[in-house]
Amino acid sequence: MRGARPSPTTPAARPAAPPRPPADLRRAARHHAAVPPPPPFRTGLVEALGAPALAMGATFLAFGAAVAEAGLSPAWALLSTGAVYGMAGQLVLLQAAGLPGAAALPAVVAATAANARFLPMSVAIAPLLGPRRPLWRRLAALPFIAITPWAAAMRRLPGLEESARLPWFLGFALASWCVAMAATAAGHLAAPALPAPLRAALLFANPLYFALLLAADLGRPGVRGAVIGGALAAPLALWLGPAWGLLAAGLVGGTGAFWLGRRTGRRA
Amino acid sequence: MTGADLALGLTILAGLLLRAAGLLLGGALRPDHPAIAWASAVSVATLSAFVVLAILAPAGLLASVPLPARLAGVAAGALGWRLLRGRLLPAMLCGLAGLLLAWWAMPG
Known part of the structure; x- marks a missing residue:
């Protein structure tokens, strides 16, 4: 990978670096330098x-x-x-x-x-x-x-x-x-x-x-609100039954998280 | 054609229409459109509600697993997840083993 890095001293001598592949493909490429990802x-x-x-x-x-x-x-x-x-x-x-x-x-x-x-x-x-x-x-x-x-x-x-x-x-x-x-x-x-x-x-x-x-998503700020919102709205499903309950819990929890996220986002 | 076959056919059709409408709608909007973020939040919240219900108040066959065994399964899965640094497959196996062990060890 070092050869592909552009050098500040000879910018014209090297070809432009190719677009970087995703991290997992780069890892695989390091293991088998001759094998394409x-x-x-x-x-x-x-x-x-x-x-x-x-x-x-x-x-x-x-x-x-x-x-x-x-x-x-x-x-x-x-x-x-x-x-x-x-x-x-x-x-x-x-x-x-x-x-x-x-x-x-x-x-x-x-x-x-x-x-x-x-x-x-x-x-x-x-x-x-x-x-x-x-x-x-x-x-x-x-x-x-x-x-x-x-x-x-x-x-x-x-x-x-x-x-x-x-x-x-x-x-x-x-x-x-x-x-x-x-x-x-x-x-x-x-x-x-x-x-x-x-x-x-x-x-x-x-x-x-x-x-x-x-649980891993709780660490991602953009997603955390919806995870918590859905969990809090889950009791709605007990009241409404299996067919409509999940839909209602998702709508209420997700919409609540969405609005809260937008309000706190605007204030920030 | 029985009632069960007809119900299956119509449910398949309805599911395909929902997915197609979503792809058309989502594809027509800007990626940063608020409707995309809202749809994403509703989807994640639905999934989260499903998980909470399946663990704390499941319906159907899962309800036959006692609550302490279900909680032991989640705890063992979470412990496996932490100890094995976020590797999902072994963490799940830990969770399922925890559930079965706790269920087996319960009196009655």
């Missing part, structure tokens, strides 16, 4: 296969088993994971589908309300996916906007060059999606071998993962 798609894919894969895999394994217990087919389970791809809504839908004589429309409204976070999440991530890209390229990310890839991307994308962001997200998201699908299928198949206590413990992996991520 991995493409961002692969970096994202590999990053998804650690803690995020454990969190998603455990949750979707439990979901697959729950679908089998409700007497619904593996195809229903896979379509739910692959295309709804939002666990809160999937669980609401599963509960409603299991009720005898359940009407479809109330179940759809409740499941969509439980997953209504997709709207603000997509609004927030859209500028990070490259506003200068053609719309159809950004739409490639559409089916994969779910809480795990979103939470990782909101941390990771600002540090990447703009051209690397969409490929990184697609790598991370595709790996997460494949893990979710494989875990759902395995859960449906292995339902008899997964007793209820084990499935309950597996379900805990997801909130634990996000609890650790959010």
Whole structure:
């Protein structure tokens, strides 16, 4: 890397320094000076296969088993994971589908309300996916906007060059999606071998993962307010029930944090 | 087609529309537009509320895990996170082990 640094004594003798790659790619390049840094798609894919894969895999394994217990087919389970791809809504839908004589429309409204976070999440991530890209390229990310890839991307994308962001997200998201699908299928198949206590413990992996991520966010001033606001507004969900409660808590806690942040920001 | 299939199909459609509307709206605004910051705050707050509820007052199967075991899981995860300097995967394994150990050790 030293050779690329411009020298004050011979400014014209050296070519202009190339744009610096992101920190993780630079680290990898130092280890294997002759090997070019991995493409961002692969970096994202590999990053998804650690803690995020454990969190998603455990949750979707439990979901697959729950679908089998409700007497619904593996195809229903896979379509739910692959295309709804939002666990809160999937669980609401599963509960409603299991009720005898359940009407479809109330179940759809409740499941969509439980997953209504997709709207603000997509609004927030859209500028990070490259506003200068053609719309159809950004739409490639559409089916994969779910809480795990979103939470990782909101941390990771600002540090990447703009051209690397969409490929990184697609790598991370595709790996997460494949893990979710494989875990759902395995859960449906292995339902008899997964007793209820084990499935309950597996379900805990997801909130634990996000609890650790959010605990780290408490150190980031721009995000801290929303983390605290959401936690304080959480009791609203107990009052309103699982379908609308989460949406209401997010709206109240997030909007409160947003306004407080703007007021203190103006004063500063 | 059963009611469960119809409900699934319509929920998929609604989810895709929400995501598409968000991407279109977010892409049309300046990155520093207040609406982007607001949407981000609402998303983080929703996630935070989900975590608090899942730990303190879960619904469904997770409710069958006793509260002390859930708290032990969070405490073990946080301890692992601190001791292992923010490495997520081992911290999560610590948390899950803490939950199972506490649950197993509880009387009854």
